[in-house]
Amino acid sequence: MNSSLYEAIRTHRANGYEESIGKGMAGLRHFRGSRLLMEDSAGREAQTGRLKEAIADAEKIVIGAGAGLSTSAGYVYNGERFQKYFGDFAAKYGYRDMYSGGFYRYPSEEERWAFWSRNIYINRYMDPPKPVYDDLLALVKDKDYFVITTNVDHCFQRTGFDKKRLFYTQGDYGLWQCSKPCHDKTYDNEEVVKEMLLAQGFTIAADGTLELPCDEKLRIRAEDAQQANAAGLLKTEVPAELVPRCPVCGAPMSMNLRADDTFVEDAGWHDASAAYAGYLKTCEGKRVLYLELGVGGNTPVFNVLNPIRPKMAKNSRFYPGNGYFMKELSRITDSERLRRCA
Numbered sequence: 001m002n003s004s005l006y007e008a009i010r011t012h013r014a015n016g017y018e019e020s021i022g023k024g025m026a027g028l029r030h031f032r033g034s035r036l037l038m039e040d041s042a043g044r045e046a047q048t049g050r051l052k053e054a055i056a057d058a059e060k061i062v063i064g065a066g067a068g069l070s071t072s073a074g075y076v077y078n079g080e081r082f083q084k085y086f087g088d089f090a091a092k093y094g095y096r097d098m099y100s101g102g103f104y105r106y107p108s109e110e111e112r113w114a115f116w117s118r119n120i121y122i123n124r125y126m127d128p129p130k131p132v133y134d135d136l137l138a139l140v141k142d143k144d145y146f147v148i149t150t151n152v153d154h155c156f157q158r159t160g161f162d163k164k165r166l167f168y169t170q171g172d173y174g175l176w177q178c179s180k181p182c183h184d185k186t187y188d189n190e191e192v193v194k195e196m197l198l199a200q201g202f203t204i205a206a207d208g209t210l211e212l213p214c215d216e217k218l219r220i221r222a223e224d225a226q227q228a229n230a231a232g233l234l235k236t237e238v239p240a241e242l243v244p245r246c247p248v249c250g251a252p253m254s255m256n257l258r259a260d261d262t263f264v265e266d267a268g269w270h271d272a273s274a275a276y277a278g279y280l281k282t283c284e285g286k287r288v289l290y291l292e293l294g295v296g297g298n299t300p301v302f303n304v305l306n307p308i309r310p311k312m313a314k315n316s317r318f319y320p321g322n323g324y325f326m327k328e329l330s331r332i333t334d335s336e337r338l339r340r341c342a
Contacts, residue, residue, distance in 0.1 A: 058289035060282070061140055065149040065156070068294025069136075074129030075153060085118050085210065087226030088236050098123075109252060110237035116255065117196035117238065121210055123153050124173035125190060133159040136293075146279040150295075152257055165279075167272040175256035177264040178246035186256045186266045189244070196242050201234040 055061065076082075078097035083090065086101060095101050098119050106112040133155045147156055148167045154174060156166050175186040194204060201213045212222040213233035222228035229236065244253035256264055265273075 054289050055139055055143070057287060058143065059286040060279075060288040061143050061145040062280070062283070062288060062290050063136075063140070063145060063147045063149075064290065064292040064295065065147060065151055066293065066295030067151060068296065069132065069149075070128065070151055070153050070155055070294070072130070072294065073132035073155065075123055075155075081122075083226070084212070084224045085122055086115070087224040088229035088234060089115055089225070091226050091229075092236065108237065109243045110240060113196060113243055114200055114235065114237045117193045117200070118202075118210070120173045120189065120193050120255075121197060125193070126208055126210060127158070128153075128155060133161075137161060146276060148276055164275060167276040168269075169258070169273075171255070171257040171263065173255070173257075176244055176253040177256045177266075178249060179252050179254035179262065180246070180249065181262055181264050182246060182249040182251065184264050184266055186264055186268075187244075187247075187253070192242060192244060196238045199235070199238050199242060201228065 071077075074081075077099050082097055086098065089101060090096060093101075093104055095104060101115050102119065104115070106115065137159050141160075146165045146167075147161060148169060149156065150170045152168065152171050152173050154168070154172060157163055172186075174189060176189045177186050197204065197210065203211045203213070205211050212225065213228050213231075214221040215231060215233065222231065222233060225234055228234035245251065246253055254262070
């Protein structure tokens with residue numbers, strides 16, 4: 001394909017996320033009589049009880065999840081967790097959270113992928129510290145549910161949610177794509193990411209935990225990445241031969257994350273989009289609970305912050321979840337183990 005034709009096509013790439021949301025909204029136009037569970041001033045105990053009743057009563061449950069859900073599970077992008085794994089990058093470049101690090105313009109691809117390999121691994125392949133997703137699954141596993149999420153950490157699938165009932169709209173930390181992109185295909189990155197980490201000096205424990213280097217002479221493990229780097233135990237770059245490149249055109253690979261119109265919506269993405277639209281059509285005339293968890297103004301899944309909320313099925317209920325609800329998941333499941341861990 002000549003470059004001018006490719007650029008014309010690329011510039012007019014369809015936004016499948018907006019298209020899918022449009023499909024969903026179209027399927028909900030005829031719905032009426034929805035009820036917002038959190039609009040009154042009922043106390044927390046009453047709200048929790050009401051939600052538990054709504055889950056039990058629902059014939060369908062549509063879960064819309066944002067970043068706050070994973071944050072409540074322990075995927076925190078700043079503070080102690082950031083310092084532990086990125087203290088050397090913070091000292092070198094001055095940023096203070098993983099989100100900022102993802103947008104930083106590194107002087108080389110080797111440094112860029114040193115950062116991203118750490119970010120990918122601890123937020124995609126390591127288990128979250130808290131059992132929030134397990135709690136949520138316990139609530140809905142016997143219900144007819146579907147999940148649409150802007151999260152890219154794959155926590156739903158790794159926890160045991162049915163893959164056929166999941167739609168990750170914004171991509172996946174576990175996938176790479178051509179940065180141009182010259183073709184609509186994505187590539188699993190787990191094995192190469194692990195090689196990158198080992199090359200920097202990390203070790204990976206039997207349970208999958210990413211561990212900082214250990215001083216063999218002193219037999220002391222570094223407390224954070226800054227200390228490990230200062231001791232010469234940890235590098236902030238990967239070998240050039242590990243830098244990923246497109247197998248088709250040779251261009252650098254990039255993360256399969258929706259940041260601009262180069263985002264690749266592969267066949268799996270479109271299958272999930274169609275499954276979501278199809279599920280919403282089955283909600284007609286049913287008692288539906290719309291459970292929105294951990295969202296904000298950036299990517300509200302059900303557009304709850306918009307003055308015009310989606311119109312929902314007669315007798316359906318809408319719960320705009322927040323940090324409080326996520327702390328209460330364990331209480332609703334009536335599991336003593338989950339109460340202790342929440």
